[in-house]
Amino acid sequence: MAAFSVNDVAIKGISCSVPKNKELNVDLDILTQEEIQKFIEATGVEERRIAPKDLCTSDLCCEAAEKLITDLNWQKSEIEILVFVSQTADYILPVSAAILQDRLGLSTDCIAFDVPLGCSGYVYGISIIAGMMKASGLKKGLLLAGDTSSKLLSKTDKSTVPLFGDGGSATAFELDESAESLQFDLGTDGSGYKTIMINDGGSRNRINSDSLIYQTISPGIERNACQLILDGMDVFGFGISQAPKTVNKLIEKFEIDKDNINHFVFHQANLMMNKMIAKKLKLPAEKVPYSLKEFGNTSSTTIPLTIVTQLKDNLANTSQSLILCGFGVGLSWGTAKVKLDNIVISDLIEI
Amino acid sequence: MEINAFLKNFADILDDTDAALITQETVFRDLDEWNSLTALSLIAMADEEYDVKLTGDDIKSSNSLHDIFEIIKNKA
Numbered sequence: 001m002a003a004f005s006v007n008d009v010a011i012k013g014i015s016c017s018v019p020k021n022k023e024l025n026v027d028l029d030i031l032t033q034e035e036i037q038k039f040i041e042a043t044g045v046e047e048r049r050i051a052p053k054d055l056c057t058s059d060l061c062c063e064a065a066e067k068l069i070t071d072l073n074w075q076k077s078e079i080e081i082l083v084f085v086s087q088t089a090d091y092i093l094p095v096s097a098a099i100l101q102d103r104l105g106l107s108t109d110c111i112a113f114d115v116p117l118g119c120s121g122y123v124y125g126i127s128i129i130a131g132m133m134k135a136s137g138l139k140k141g142l143l144l145a146g147d148t149s150s151k152l153l154s155k156t157d158k159s160t161v162p163l164f165g166d167g168g169s170a171t172a173f174e175l176d177e178s179a180e181s182l183q184f185d186l187g188t189d190g191s192g193y194k195t196i197m198i199n200d201g202g203s204r205n206r207i208n209s210d211s212l213i214y215q216t217i218s219p220g221i222e223r224n225a226c227q228l229i230l231d232g233m234d235v236f237g238f239g240i241s242q243a244p245k246t247v248n249k250l251i252e253k254f255e256i257d258k259d260n261i262n263h264f265v266f267h268q269a270n271l272m273m274n275k276m277i278a279k280k281l282k283l284p285a286e287k288v289p290y291s292l293k294e295f296g297n298t299s300s301t302t303i304p305l306t307i308v309t310q311l312k313d314n315l316a317n318t319s320q321s322l323i324l325c326g327f328g329v330g331l332s333w334g335t336a337k338v339k340l341d342n343i344v345i346s347d348l349i350e351i
Numbered sequence: 352m353e354i355n356a357f358l359k360n361f362a363d364i365l366d367d368t369d370a371a372l373i374t375q376e377t378v379f380r381d382l383d384e385w386n387s388l389t390a391l392s393l394i395a396m397a398d399e400e401y402d403v404k405l406t407g408d409d410i411k412s413s414n415s416l417h418d419i420f421e422i423i424k425n426k427a
Contacts, residue, residue: 035386042388159387233407236391240398272388276395 003185003253009130010179013172013344015068016308017060018049018165018295020350030158030220039162044271048165048296051148055351057088058096060168061144062103067346068142068170069104076105080138082112083129085121085145085300087329088152089114100144111138118196119267119328120186121145121300122169123336126324127184129173141173147299152198154214154223160230163270165296169304172344180321180339185250189242192331195234200225235328239273243327244280246335250323256337261287262320263311267327268292268302300326312345352401352427357420360400364392375417393419401427 024047025036040046051060061084069076082104084097097112106112111132117124125143133141146168153160200211211225223229243266251258264283266274271292278288289310291302298305303324307315314320319341327333354375361379362370368384379385379393390410397405403426405419413419 038386038388042391231407232387233390233394233405233410237394237398237404237406240395241404272391272395276399 002187003183003249005181005183005254006127006130006134007181008175008177008179009133009182010174010176011126011171011338011340011343012174013068013072013346014169014304014307015064015071015346015349016167016169016301016305017064017067017349017351018167018305019051019055019060021050021052023048023050025162028162030156030161035158036162042270042272043163044290044292045163045296046293049167050150051166055148056090057086057146057148057166057168058084058090058100060148060166060351061146061170062100063349063351064168064170064346065100065104065142065144067349068172068344071344071346072172074140074172077107078140079106079142080110081129081132081141082106082110083115083125083141083143084113085115085117085125085143086147087116087118087299088148089116117330117332118147118299119269119302120326120330120332120334122303123184123324123326123334124186124332125300126171126182126336126338127186127334130182133173133175137175139175143171143173145169145171145300145304147301149228149297149299152228154227156214156222157227158220159232160228163230163297165298167295167298167301167305169301169308171304183250183254183337184334185246185253186334187246187332189331192234192238194229195231195238195331196329197229198226199229235269236273238331239269239327240276240280242331242333243277243325246327246333247281247323247325250335250337254337258283260321261323261337264288264323264325265303265306265311266325268295268297268306269328270297302326308345308348315340315343315345317342352424354417354420357423358416360396361393361416364389364396373416375415375420377416378414379416379419380414397423403427
């Protein structure tokens, strides 16, 4: 049972960046107006930020990191670990974290690596960076999490295009003996690996001359083998059962009093799914913020983006306990309880 | 688990369909209102009312509401 806690590591700041370019779901021509209205009602997604061709996840995360380092007044030379969580790295190899170490001007003594997780990635990332810092005594670390999922989608796939947006984040960690412990429940069910996947382009199915041929899967869903498949029904069934389970596991394991949690920030999958999860957990609506309407599902960015865009004023100059929960591609999930004690939250960056 | 209660639960997830059209012989896929989002409502209903996880394959392999009812009954 992967429930554990990490002591002496504090979250010091969070920053997010999104592309300036906005796409409105009402403007889509792959759905009828009636379908669009039903889609918006069910998923809650009205707008998404879409990166232009030359803007990558690493670029979004780099800007978020620069701003956060400035706002925290940190010296770059002090940062000893950088973890980049993304499924849209710059290249197949090398890791983008290496490129970012150089681009950000971090020390060559800095540990840097990628973690290619999606919706659960932010919570996993926190556990990885906090665990390594605690174990090794590294004093300062940066978690960069984000995705430009729009680059992975077929523009003629109505099952994915209206849902996903792009974004990047940076979260700062510091070794701090006064920090309240970070508590985690993490898990995996790889039997559902086909639920959200891209078939070709890895080493199991190398890209080949057939990879780019568009296939009609069903009316309104045309894509090639290098583009994202989302089995909406199975993802939905997984989300509404697994997310409440992992939150409850954390609460039981660490005997958390739900009343003492100020906010529950979930991965922004879709409104219908998220409302159902909140209902099953009997959470009061005012404790469950959403950023779906303006940004859609931004993969591993959803949790920090919801904090930055919905809770910034609420968290200013206070100390609050949050439960964060991510779930999806893998299938993989993670829940964390974190204490945000007077943290720096940078203004949202638009690039 | 009772078929009439199930049919009522199914009718409740629809907005614009006459409940009289919902019988165990109904081919749900042929309903005007059926689409990928109503499928999600069906999965949600099975979870909420019967604590059963319906999969995409369960729905794809079914034709009538009776088929869905049987799957839920066997999983409950």
